[in-house]
Amino acid sequence: MDNASWSIHRNIMTPVTEINEEMVFSLKKDRSPQEVKLLQLEWAVITQLDGEKSVGQIAENLALNGKEIREIFKKLNQENLLEIVERSDEDQTISPEFFEKLNHEMTYLLGPVAGIVMNDVLDVMRKDKNNFEKKYLASLVDMLTSQIDDPIKQIEFQKSIYKSVKSYLF
Amino acid sequence: MVLVGNLKDLRLANIIQINCIERNVAKVTVSSHNRQGYLYFADGQIVHAEISPYIGEKAVREMLSLADGKFKVEAGVQAPTLTIKRPWNSIVLDSLREIDEKNLQSTSIPKQVIALLSEYKGVKNVGVLDFSGKLIEGKLSEELNTHSLSFVWYKIKKILTLFYTENFRYAYLRNHWSHLFIIEFQASVIIIETDLSIFVNDFVRYVSRILKGIS
Amino acid sequence: MIKEFFKDLTQLDGVEGIALISKDNRMIDSWEAPNFDSKIFNEIGINYYQIFGVLEKSERDYHELVIQHEKGQIYTRQFQELFLLVIARMKVDTAFIRLSVNVVALDLIHSKKLQKILKKMPREGRNYLTRNYLDETEQAYFKKIKLT
Numbered sequence: 166m167d168n169a170s171w172s173i174h175r176n177i178m179t180p181v182t183e184i185n186e187e188m189v190f191s192l193k194k195d196r197s198p199q200e201v202k203l204l205q206l207e208w209a210v211i212t213q214l215d216g217e218k219s220v221g222q223i224a225e226n227l228a229l230n231g232k233e234i235r236e237i238f239k240k241l242n243q244e245n246l247l248e249i250v251e252r253s254d255e256d257q258t259i260s261p262e263f264f265e266k267l268n269h270e271m272t273y274l275l276g277p278v279a280g281i282v283m284n285d286v287l288d289v290m291r292k293d294k295n296n297f298e299k300k301y302l303a304s305l306v307d308m309l310t311s312q313i314d315d316p317i318k319q320i321e322f323q324k325s326i327y328k329s330v331k332s333y334l335f
Numbered sequence: 336m337v338l339v340g341n342l343k344d345l346r347l348a349n350i351i352q353i354n355c356i357e358r359n360v361a362k363v364t365v366s367s368h369n370r371q372g373y374l375y376f377a378d379g380q381i382v383h384a385e386i387s388p389y390i391g392e393k394a395v396r397e398m399l400s401l402a403d404g405k406f407k408v409e410a411g412v413q414a415p416t417l418t419i420k421r422p423w424n425s426i427v428l429d430s431l432r433e434i435d436e437k438n439l440q441s442t443s444i445p446k447q448v449i450a451l452l453s454e455y456k457g458v459k460n461v462g463v464l465d466f467s468g469k470l471i472e473g474k475l476s477e478e479l480n481t482h483s484l485s486f487v488w489y490k491i492k493k494i495l496t497l498f499y500t501e502n503f504r505y506a507y508l509r510n511h512w513s514h515l516f517i518i519e520f521q522a523s524v525i526i527i528e529t530d531l532s533i534f535v536n537d538f539v540r541y542v543s544r545i546l547k548g549i550s
Numbered sequence: 551m552i553k554e555f556f557k558d559l560t561q562l563d564g565v566e567g568i569a570l571i572s573k574d575n576r577m578i579d580s581w582e583a584p585n586f587d588s589k590i591f592n593e594i595g596i597n598y599y600q601i602f603g604v605l606e607k608s609e610r611d612y613h614e615l616v617i618q619h620e621k622g623q624i625y626t627r628q629f630q631e632l633f634l635l636v637i638a639r640m641k642v643d644t645a646f647i648r649l650s651v652n653v654v655a656l657d658l659i660h661s662k663k664l665q666k667i668l669k670k671m672p673r674e675g676r677n678y679l680t681r682n683y684l685d686e687t688e689q690a691y692f693k694k695i696k697l698t
Contacts, residue, residue: 217564217641225540226504228547289456290534303645304534310652311531316511320652327653331558334646356589425685468694483604486691494597495619497590502620508605509614535644539618 184238186221186231187257187298189250190214201244210237216250259297263329270325271309274318282312299333306330338408342367347399348427350406352499355379355423362412367404374398375414381423383414391418396430424496428489432466435522444520448545449473452525455541457533459513462526464488475526479515488517488524505539520546551663552581555654559647564639566622571595571633575678576671578632578664591635598626598633599678600688604695616644627651629659631668 191214192198198211206227213223224234241247271279286308287294292301306326313319347365354361354376363374365386372386372394384394419426444463449472452461463472466489468482475481491506508515514535516527525546529538552560552568559565566586570578575595582588598615605612617624618640625636625647636647658664676683684692 217639222640225536225543228540228543230544289532291537300643301536303643303649304536306649307645308532308534320656323649324653327649330646330649334643335558335561422685425687429687468691478608478610480608480695482691482694483608486604486688486695487601489687489691490597490601491617494594494617494624497593498619498621498624500619500621504618504620506615506617508610508612509616510611511613513610515610515612 184220184235184242186224186234187219187300188238189216189219190238190242190247191216191250193246193248196246198246201246203241206233207237207241210234210241211246214247257299259294259299259302259333261295263333264294264297266329267305267309267326270322274313274322283309286312302330302333336410340406342401342404342406345406347401347406348431349499350408351376351381351395351423351427352496354408355381356497356499360411360413362409362414364407364409365398365401365404366406367401370401372398375412377414379423381419381426383416383418385418392421392426392430395419395426396433399427399430400434424493427496428492432522436466444472444523444525444549446472448549451545452527452542455529455533455538457529457531457538459528459530460526461528463520464524464526466522466524471523476528479526479528484517484526485524488519491517505542507535516542518542518546520549551579551658551661551667554663555658555661556581556650559636559650562638562642562646564642565636565647566639567591567635567637569633569635571598571635572668572671573599573631573633574671574674574676575599578667578671586637590637594635595633596678596683598628598635600683602628603679607695614648618644627655629655631659 358379365372375383386394461473462475468485506517518525567582569580569591615626622639627634
């Protein structure tokens with residue numbers, strides 16, 4: 166097995182010790198939920214498991230808070246019902262270089278207030294640029310764009326940053 | 336070809352959608368607690384329905400209100416008569432709405448909830464409309480016609496029938512300076528006007544939690 | 551046209567279908583992922599004409615409608631002469647769809663190819679906000695909208 170595929174394989178085989186909201190799970194094929202006594206909410210989570218929705222997305226769909234959803238996934242995992250599909254790791258966050266580029270573009274368009282605007286938007290998103298998950302990148306660009314009044318400058322900004330955004334998502 | 340199943344596994348509304356969108360000629364027999372009803376499909380529509388003592392649209396509504404039961408789908412069976420003319424998705428949407436309004440103790444949205452939603456940074460106005468377009472709680476900008484908004488709500492549900500569902504999580508309209516959220520809650524719809532500073536993912540999660548608290 | 555202007559969206563995992571539909575409800579171009587039923591595009595156009603048509607009076611100039619449902623999402627952008635529809639699974643970031651559309655929108659609208667296609671299309675100027683195109687429930691709404 167080469168390094169790349171071993172790395173993917175390792176992700177799936179490594180036991181899950183901590184649940185975080187970026188994780189994506191699916192049901193194990195060799196074990197049925199019917200073998201376990203589950204509460205209604207736990208069944209509701211089971212029905213949401215499609216190997217695509219993250220823990221956070223399932224929480225949103227079922228209107229559960231972070232603590233509630235982590236408890237449920239912990240239990241399902243302890244009952245050996247789940248296998249992880251995707252794992253959050255450093256590859257899922259945005260590099261400091263990208264934020265420098267973003268800041269540079271915003272400063273060009275907004276002037277010295279760019280830094281304040283960026284921090285305000287990050288505050289609203291409740292995110293930290295030192296640990297910014299790539300899945301929120303397009304939303305960040307969207308919200309920064311709305312801070313630019315001129316529609317032509319909005320497009321200019323989006324065009325200048327688009328390639329970098331794309332490189333994170335593809 | 337005959338297909339049988341339980342209405343708990345596949346809802347009657349979905350069975351109707353599938354047969355209409357696929358333009359099947361079919362007869363669906365619905366059995367529940369010693370009652371038996373029939374729906375006939377052709378050319379992408381429901382053409383006839385009966386469940387004693389009802390015929391036509393009323394029979395469709397009655398069958399959609401059944402909480403459980405079994406169904407049997409027989410392909411290629413022609414309807415004995417034609418009693419339904421209205422488009423299937425209008426009938427289904429109207430029936431489900433009437434069932435909702437009848438079953439749910441109209442859990443009005445408390446003023447405190449409107450206040451909580453209004454306090455969220457970036458929210459301009461919050462209003463609650465009934466299906467007919469009447470503003471029953473809160474307030475909205477004057478330029479927004481509430482009947483237009485209820486029309487849009489109805490149209491969204493109609494669009495979704497093409498996707499084998501009529502339940503939407505939320506929808507929003509957007510222009511260059513604002514969002515207009517349309518969020519269904521039981522038999523009413525909540526309209527929330529916001530500026531573009533809100534983070535949609537977080538905002539929708541916040542609204543869901545508040546509404547979960549009420550229901 | 552879609553493969554030319556929206557190549558990135560066609561390659562994004564989770565995007566199932568994209569369509570450009572004229573305001574006369576004619577298909578300009580469409581793209582779909584394997585196993586996606588494109589018949590939906592034939593039925594969907596009129597609904598958007600009606601939605602945006604009714605909202606015109608509000609003078610709010612809404613140009614985008616996003617519908618998130620239990621099976622995915624439908625992103626619609628209104629331009630002067632056409633609608634763009636993107637049908638995708640829930641996992642696709644709506645903000646990225648918007649960004650992809652924004653960066654090519656002007657080029658698309660002004661493209662000679664699009665202008666040529668629109669010119670060739672018969673312009674029947676149908677008004678989909680008339681009785682013939684509204685079911686009874688919609689007609690009832692319409693009466694109330696007109697009166698207020």
